[in-house]
Amino acid sequence: MNSTATPIKITKPVPVFKETKQENGIGKKMKALVYHGAGKKLWEEKPKPVVQNDTDAIVKIIKTTICGTDLHILKGDLPAVTEGRILGHEGVGIVEETGSAVTDFKKGDHVIISCVTSCGKCVYCKRGMYSHCVNGGWILGHLIDGTQAEYVRIPYADNSLYHIPDRSDEEALVMLSDILPTGFECGVLNGKVQPGNTVAIVGSGPIGLAALLTAQFYSPAEIIMIDPDDNRLETAKQFGATQTINNSKKNAIERVKELTDGIGVDTAIEAVGIPATFGLCQSLVAPGGVIANIGVHGKSVELHLETLWSQNIAITTRLVDTVTTSMLLKTVQSKKLDPKLLITHRFKLSDIIKAYDVFQHAAKEKALKVILTND
């Protein structure tokens, strides 16, 4: 899910998810990170999940991570997340058990878990909009139990898991669960990044950096990274930004105009989620350009149609669909993309409380993504 700096209040109805059977409390136990209301989380014992539907798989977690959205949940911003919920929607693991209708995965398979669950047969899945799957969408660690646990139940496993090729670096592939498809689909694809074009990315946090890494698939001439934190801009340079602007020190609009002969950028990617940064994108985009929103917004923004009505622009929004997971996997295998760049810290899964603490102070800790390993 997308990173953000503000509370989100989803007022449109979220896709309905009905668990068709009660979770079986009898049987084996496992450890998991459990949400207990705003501000409260515990690493505690929970029942090990079991197959509930024929299309389910149970996956033993090998590696997982923490997302900015998990921090939102912990602040209490997402009321749909109820007490007792196991958090987490990213990870790689090993298939432990499958329902009778799962045909593409079997016990022992190493898999990437997609943050989005796709039934593969609803009207949205048929359009490639898995994010709006009427039977799934983003439900892991949200409407059903998630991946920050020793085991997780994955509904519609055939459409929601991806095989890990032999001899892969599995840690790196955790980045394919959410952050890389999010940066790529919401930022780069929606933003129509093209060879020779000029791109501005507003926000050099993990999600902005994911957009930066994947924007380079299309060889834009310039990628201008804008952020108020010099450390993050330094990272952006190492990741391939051709220009950086610290907008706490410099006027980003003026600087972008200088860099673009006064025209603005072909693509402005919003990777923060607040009115100020979305407003900045409106000032940066050239006639005929695109503003691709990735940020999770908690408030409405002011849209300057009094100037933009005549500028032939597009503004796009998107909840990641993870339709590009296989494609991204090929770019990793062929070394066009190194997801490992995003990983800064590593912990045992049982030390997840400590990992949250680091991730919550990301700027101070210079943290991007933390890896949690279930030994």
Added chain:
Amino acid sequence: MNSTATPIKITKPVPVFKETKQENGIGKKMKALVYHGAGKKLWEEKPKPVVQNDTDAIVKIIKTTICGTDLHILKGDLPAVTEGRILGHEGVGIVEETGSAVTDFKKGDHVIISCVTSCGKCVYCKRGMYSHCVNGGWILGHLIDGTQAEYVRIPYADNSLYHIPDRSDEEALVMLSDILPTGFECGVLNGKVQPGNTVAIVGSGPIGLAALLTAQFYSPAEIIMIDPDDNRLETAKQFGATQTINNSKKNAIERVKELTDGIGVDTAIEAVGIPATFGLCQSLVAPGGVIANIGVHGKSVELHLETLWSQNIAITTRLVDTVTTSMLLKTVQSKKLDPKLLITHRFKLSDIIKAYDVFQHAAKEKALKVILTND
């Protein structure tokens, strides 16, 4: 240019237009509708235009019309329009004289005048974004003298005029200067109208009706017209709307939900230009849909990214490029489109003051487009 109900204040720099020679005051005279500051217009004598650049043509006007934008100018909303300017950016005529570099038109040719002047060689023209032509764009009746006159000078004639085929109904083709390409390009093409889709058009004025007529090129299953005026909705029905909603009497959001199984529309076309109607479009659009803005906005609007961030939508803006003029002409010739439906009133060109009076009271007069004939 687009129709609107509110003042516009263009704060981005308009394309620079330099007249390379002074208009020649010596010589023949003609009559024209001249702007003399907010609220003041006169049908008066002016010098007949002459070729100033090799790429100019002088066109004798046969038929012209009045646009909602002309009303804005008369209110004083467009400060770029200076006193003494001849208004009008639509019309058909006969070529009277051509500059030495004009090769595709000659004296006597019957032509459609595009509301947008295109040089054919700048970076925007090469992209098909004639609206942002660095040497042209919308300049007629705006930055240079326009078509509500007996004669008009057309810069870059080879790229800005279109041949009228023999035996055409020339009156109908006045609608190809601006209103039909605007409805089609900004509303229908940007809105990605497709067979079987559901479209809502907010605003059943001339521009909304132009979108309605041209949306039918793509055979959408439903076109829902929304407007507070029953007369206009009645017209919309005759023009092919499958549903109409009077949003002064009914809750348009509720009604659209009923008509779309609670999902919303694939395409919402904004054809008014005020915050309320743009806001309505945000409530109507389905996940994965498009809001295509046609309206000229005078104020910023509130964009509900706090819900829309995750809805996989696109919002598009566009000043008409008139790249589809030739294509629209083919649809008229093959009787897929009847532009005449938009014409409700006819006057002599010399009665243009009377025509403005009718057009300014369009609702009362049941006026859509008025035709002015230069006998």
Added chain:
Amino acid sequence: MNSTATPIKITKPVPVFKETKQENGIGKKMKALVYHGAGKKLWEEKPKPVVQNDTDAIVKIIKTTICGTDLHILKGDLPAVTEGRILGHEGVGIVEETGSAVTDFKKGDHVIISCVTSCGKCVYCKRGMYSHCVNGGWILGHLIDGTQAEYVRIPYADNSLYHIPDRSDEEALVMLSDILPTGFECGVLNGKVQPGNTVAIVGSGPIGLAALLTAQFYSPAEIIMIDPDDNRLETAKQFGATQTINNSKKNAIERVKELTDGIGVDTAIEAVGIPATFGLCQSLVAPGGVIANIGVHGKSVELHLETLWSQNIAITTRLVDTVTTSMLLKTVQSKKLDPKLLITHRFKLSDIIKAYDVFQHAAKEKALKVILTND
């Protein structure tokens, strides 16, 4: 499947289909049209199909039809069809029974059966190329038993059946199983038919007429139908062709040049499947145009790259994916498309041998599609 006039010999490996359980010979019986080797077919008793996989549905046939491909099979042109196979891949019916993993359909539902079976989870299904589904594709009446029977087993029912809305004309919807998606996807969509464009369709048989009907969704200026049979051309005119050419009497190339100012057509749709008609398309297509092949070819053709290399054209091929079935259903419901135009003859299902006889002499019988009703 596509219509054709010549033998086909598929030399690329067909998608592998493994039946995981033996068909259950014990139990109820039904009547079906069974292939018994080249030239031999019988309406005979067969075991009623049963659910073999969790994702299967058993459908009672209400209406079915005969396809040109069925005639090929009967000639022995498709060796993959083995003796004892029940033919047919089109039809509407009522769900009789469903496997445990079928969630979107239940006993009593009225359904359209797609000619293409889609698993919804393989790499091709995820790309919308159901025709190449690694677990399905065109298997009905080909690699597994088909729809010319009282009952049929449909694998992957959730992805391969479509709900029939209440109060629909079910007979008309038989045309959505194969012929209309084939004409639309292979001819119209691949051919990029656009408003104002010029289209030639070579072959005015059922499939060419299906392309003709659905091409009109996009309001081309001209649709030129070419065929050696005057009756079929007369039908084409009634279906919306703007021009017809009997190419047994006239030089089609010369006539198309006259109609297109010597330029050729934007889209040439091949709807026969022999070298001569594909050759004709190469002579008709304008620079920048598309040749969209629908015909099933039994031989290689000569491609004139010595002239076409510089003509900026595209040639497309496609086995129908039936990705547009839902969309086509909406156009039928909204009366943009009347599939019934294609139906010329009606029989009882038990009279299918007689129906084949008529369909085999389609030209003489003026037959397009025949409907078989299972009372």
Added chain:
Amino acid sequence: MNSTATPIKITKPVPVFKETKQENGIGKKMKALVYHGAGKKLWEEKPKPVVQNDTDAIVKIIKTTICGTDLHILKGDLPAVTEGRILGHEGVGIVEETGSAVTDFKKGDHVIISCVTSCGKCVYCKRGMYSHCVNGGWILGHLIDGTQAEYVRIPYADNSLYHIPDRSDEEALVMLSDILPTGFECGVLNGKVQPGNTVAIVGSGPIGLAALLTAQFYSPAEIIMIDPDDNRLETAKQFGATQTINNSKKNAIERVKELTDGIGVDTAIEAVGIPATFGLCQSLVAPGGVIANIGVHGKSVELHLETLWSQNIAITTRLVDTVTTSMLLKTVQSKKLDPKLLITHRFKLSDIIKAYDVFQHAAKEKALKVILTND
């Protein structure tokens, strides 16, 4: 223009080019490479060109090169090239003089000369198909005098020249006249190369290598280069090919199957122009893939529609439009593309006969592109 190994016989009418004034024989002289019928060329004195139309520019050549098409002309394969014609359609130079209607260039400007002349106002130019410009297209060194001379007249200069930015390596930019846009537009863009995809390029000559260089803009996972010459394959590896196949030693079809899990390639680029290599592409392309033809073909080829009809493929052809020249220039400036890799030999312009000799024995000389400098 495209490289090829076989005679070409254009049987479709070439775009008509009318020189409106006789070339002025009076006045200054210059040296040029002149065609004197099959097999004969001379470096001789010719009149220096003068402005003939208001839209012309006279350009002093700084650097030019030789194209495979020039060799075809010298063989007598292009009868449209008449005796006395100055050859050459590539080069960079300095504007010497401009017609009165040229507004974007002035004496002293350093420019890239496009191999395709575009009027900017015909129906094809408006579609971005400059190759089929009714007033231009490929005429330089073909229907009018070309660039292998001290001076050249460029019609429609505003649309056919490109400004060279300060401090550019002008030699490298000669590659933007033809070979790089050809490889990119005909091979890479038409071939829809995408991140993670698999590409095969058949032919590792200059044009295949140009496709190889520009295909990398889109980060395909694999680029497989196929050629019978080990030297050329070695060059391909240095240029970024991930796999090479010497198809004089190995079965390319088998090897590609091994490399692609038996599926074939997403994009097969034909960069030779003979039936055998086009045939190979047909065997390599995966279902859903594209064959993008670049090669200039002198004969028809056999198209295996008996298998390909059902494979959902596209075959594209294209004469380069040079619509991407500006974009390619940006990729050069931003160091995403190094055109200099293609340059292997350098001569004085006055030594052009020697340069032809080397280029005609390209394999032996290990020559790709030769640069000719006019001191």
